[in-house]
Amino acid sequence: xRESIRQTLTSAxxxxxxxxxxxxxxxxxxxQHQYEHVSHIGFDGKAKGALCVMMxxxxxxxxxxxxxxxxxxxxxxxxxxxxxxxAANMVCxxxxxxxxxxxxxxxxxxKYAPMNVAENLxxxxxxxxxxxxxxxxxGERLQLRISWQEMGNG
Amino acid sequence: xxxxxxxxxxxxxxxxxxxxxxxxxxxxxxxxYEAGNGKQALEVLSGEWIDVIxxxxxxxxxxxxEMLKAIHQNExxxxxxxxxxxxxxxxxxxxxxxxLGAKGFIKKPFLPEELKRILxxxxxxxxxxxxxxxxxxxxx
Numbered sequence: 001x002r003e004s005i006r007q008t009l010t011s012a013x014x015x016x017x018x019x020x021x022x023x024x025x026x027x028x029x030x031x032q033h034q035y036e037h038v039s040h041i042g043f044d045g046k047a048k049g050a051l052c053v054m055m056x057x058x059x060x061x062x063x064x065x066x067x068x069x070x071x072x073x074x075x076x077x078x079x080x081x082x083x084x085x086x087a088a089n090m091v092c093x094x095x096x097x098x099x100x101x102x103x104x105x106x107x108x109x110x111k112y113a114p115m116n117v118a119e120n121l122x123x124x125x126x127x128x129x130x131x132x133x134x135x136x137x138x139g140e141r142l143q144l145r146i147s148w149q150e151m152g153n154g
Numbered sequence: 155x156x157x158x159x160x161x162x163x164x165x166x167x168x169x170x171x172x173x174x175x176x177x178x179x180x181x182x183x184x185x186x187y188e189a190g191n192g193k194q195a196l197e198v199l200s201g202e203w204i205d206v207i208x209x210x211x212x213x214x215x216x217x218x219x220e221m222l223k224a225i226h227q228n229e230x231x232x233x234x235x236x237x238x239x240x241x242x243x244x245x246x247x248x249x250x251x252x253x254l255g256a257k258g259f260i261k262k263p264f265l266p267e268e269l270k271r272i273l274x275x276x277x278x279x280x281x282x283x284x285x286x287x288x289x290x291x292x293x294x
Contacts, residue, residue, distance in 0.1 A: 015263055016262075016263045019263035019264065019265055020171070020262070020263045020264075064167070067167055067170075067171060068167060068170055068171070069174065078166065079166075079167065082165050082166050082167035082168075083167050085165065086165050086167050086168055089165075089212070089241050089262075090241050090262045090263050092241065093240070093241020093242055093243065093261075093262060094241065094261075094262070094263065096244075097243050097244065097261070100244075101243075101244055101245060102244065102245060102246075103244060103246075104242075104244045104246045104247060105242070105244070107212055107241070107242065109164075109212070109214060
């Protein structure tokens with residue numbers, strides 16, 4: 001199950017970043033990096049959990065520039081926040097569809113915070129059962145962590 | 155013929171992407187209105203003529219399904235085609251959207267060509283002069 005979650009999360013992430021952000025990712029093993037932006041979204045349904053997306057500064061800038069078609073000099077904090085939240089929203093929705101298209105999941109509204117604030121807000125998933133995948137694109141880094149708890153029928 | 159479009163999404167970034175895809179698709183867009191949730195969308199509808207609505211589901215204050223219900227219950231608005239663009243694409247959600255009157259459903263992430271195709275189907279344009287796209291590819 002854990003491997004299935006990792007593979008599905010990887011696939012969902014590839015698809016979102018290629019289609020919506022025009023960023024082509026390469027999986028890497030090492031997640032150690034200085035991340036600066038964090039987005040988080042929760043979900044509830046057949047399974048309950050949350051997805052946390054951590055991005056380096058350059059990664060968010062690349063996403064925002066590609067998605068919005070703007071120059072780095074035109075970029076605002078609001079654009080970074082919007083793109084970060086939309087990444088969490090789309091990857092989570094895509095992941096859940098791939099895991100179980102028959103089931104309805106309720107998603108929370110995505111949240112965004114700079115890394116130094118996200119930790120205090122409890123947005124970073126640090127559970128030992130959480131799954132993590134790491135990516136690189138042009139030297140910029142991305143980490144996604146997901147918690148997934150199957151809900152019983154009773 | 156040109157169209158007035160209303161884009162409803164709580165993300166500025168996503169509204170911007172959708173607007174750009176429509177523009178690059180070759181549709182003659184007269185005015186493009188934007189709203190951050192269903193409530194704001196209904197306010198736009200009360201003051202502007204809208205030909206097609208593209209809406210997210212998952213929004214604060216009034217979500218896309220509540221907006222669909224309100225539109226469907228209003229004799230003036232109920233014939234305005236609504237296309238849902240959402241990450242929530244389970245079969246039940248898609249069926250629910252259609253039951254509430256949505257004419258199309260696009261799952262995020264989407265390719266520009268997909269939005270263009272569904273817009274084409276839903277608005278019902280296809281006659282020369284109405285639909286201006288030259289090719290099947292968007293220059294996006």
